[in-house]
Amino acid sequence: MFDLSGKRALVTGASGGIGREIAKGLAAAGATVALSGTRVGALEDVASEIGGNVAVLPCNLSKLDEVDKLVPSAEAALGGLDILINNAGMTRDNLFMRMKNEEWDEVLAVNLTAAFHLTRAVLRGMMKQRFGRIIGISSVVGVMGNPGQGNYAASKAGLIGMNKALAHEVASRGITVNSIAPGFIASAMTDDLNEKQRDSILSTIPSGRLGTAQEIAGCAVFLASDTAGYITGHTLNVNGGMAMI
Numbered sequence: 659m660f661d662l663s664g665k666r667a668l669v670t671g672a673s674g675g676i677g678r679e680i681a682k683g684l685a686a687a688g689a690t691v692a693l694s695g696t697r698v699g700a701l702e703d704v705a706s707e708i709g710g711n712v713a714v715l716p717c718n719l720s721k722l723d724e725v726d727k728l729v730p731s732a733e734a735a736l737g738g739l740d741i742l743i744n745n746a747g748m749t750r751d752n753l754f755m756r757m758k759n760e761e762w763d764e765v766l767a768v769n770l771t772a773a774f775h776l777t778r779a780v781l782r783g784m785m786k787q788r789f790g791r792i793i794g795i796s797s798v799v800g801v802m803g804n805p806g807q808g809n810y811a812a813s814k815a816g817l818i819g820m821n822k823a824l825a826h827e828v829a830s831r832g833i834t835v836n837s838i839a840p841g842f843i844a845s846a847m848t849d850d851l852n853e854k855q856r857d858s859i860l861s862t863i864p865s866g867r868l869g870t871a872q873e874i875a876g877c878a879v880f881l882a883s884d885t886a887g888y889i890t891g892h893t894l895n896v897n898g899g900m901a902m903i
Contacts, residue, residue, distance in 0.1 A: 660883040663688035665791075666736040667882070668729070670719065670776065671746030673700035675845050676795060676871045680743055682708055683875035684882065689741065692732040719746050719772035720764060729779035738787070741882045742780045744773040744817070745795040747810075754808045762809045769813035774820060777835075781828065790833035791882045794821050795874070798841040798897045814839070818893050825891030834890040836881050841897025844868040864899030 667684045671677035673695035685691050685708045692713040693701045705712040713735035717728045733739055748768045750761035777792055784790025799807055800814025818837045825835040842848065842859055848868060851859070860866055877894050880886055895903050 659885055660687050660879050662741075662879070662882060665689040665740040665882070666692075666732075666738055667741035667743065668692045668694065668715075668732040668736075668739055668776075668780075669743040669745055670694045670717070670728075670772075671795075672704055673697040676840065676843065676874050677743075677745040678704050679871040679875035680745060680795075680878045683872070683879045684741065684743075685710070685712070687879050687883070689882070690736055692736055692739075694728060694732075695746065719768045722771075722775065725772045725775045726779070729776055733783060738783055739780050740784070740787075740789060741791045741793070742776060743793050743795070743878060743882075744776060746772070747795070747797075747813075749807065749810050751806045751810070753806055757808060765809040766813050766816075769810070770816045770820070773817055777820075777824065781833075784833050785828065785831045788832040790828070790831075791886075792821070792824070792833065792835045793878055793881050794818070794835075794837045795878075796837045796839040796893065798839050798895070798901050801839050801893070801895065801903060802901050821893075822891045829890050832887075834881070834887065836886075836889060836891070837893040838874060838877050838881070839893050839895045839897070839901075840869060840874050841895075841900045842868050843874065844870055862900055863897070867898065869896060869898060 667689045669681045672681045672693035694715045694717045701714045717724045794817045796817045797814040799811045821835045
């Protein structure tokens with residue numbers, strides 16, 4: 659049902675966690691994938707797992723000169739782009755009163771400004787071919803907020819708003835623009851939580867468990883497919899019922 663054969667995808671933050679599984683999921687559905695991130699060794703590990711024709715394109719999204727080279731490099735490596743997954747993100751948590759300018763600037767630069775630059779860069783090719791799938795990985799924090807994460811919440815809410823605005827502009831060209839807002843997802847970080855911390859988190863999730871990166875990847879594959887061609891400007895909330903919106 660979700661056949662991506664012949665499609666070409668760029669995934670940022672592909673070196674681990676959600677990005678790794680999205681890249682693997684797209685490839686398993688038939689897409690050719692370009693992997694971007696800062697940890698070259700980890701990217702090469704993902705490429706090895708996927709096998710076949712995979713492009714590894716290291717990029718530090720906090721540096722706009724590198725960001726602006728990424729899409730042209732991916733298009734050159736793959737022969738064009740049909741799918742962009744703006745997955746990369748970072749945190750610099752602090753209470754609002756104590757938040758430093760650089761903590762705000764760094765998070766907005768990677769989570770939102772880089773996504774803007776990459777999204778703008780893919781539009782010309784997608785509009786010309788009259789097909790495109792742009793998917794931003796937001797967060798439940800961007801939907802409902804979280805103390806100590808004003809910068810992160812702003813960036814992830816901004817990604818949702820940006821995608822909705824763009825969805826209006828490009829829908830007539832066969833391009834869909836959507837967001838996925840994961841809740842708490844099992845990761846190396848959650849593995850380090852003690853029992854009390856874990857129980858506290860689970861008490862806020864009606865389904866009583868953490869999500870998996872594979873579940874987020876499945877949503878990305880769906881939104882990238884022809885099956886989701888009539889869905890645009892949407893935010894898919896994947897949080898076990900934590901925020902029922």
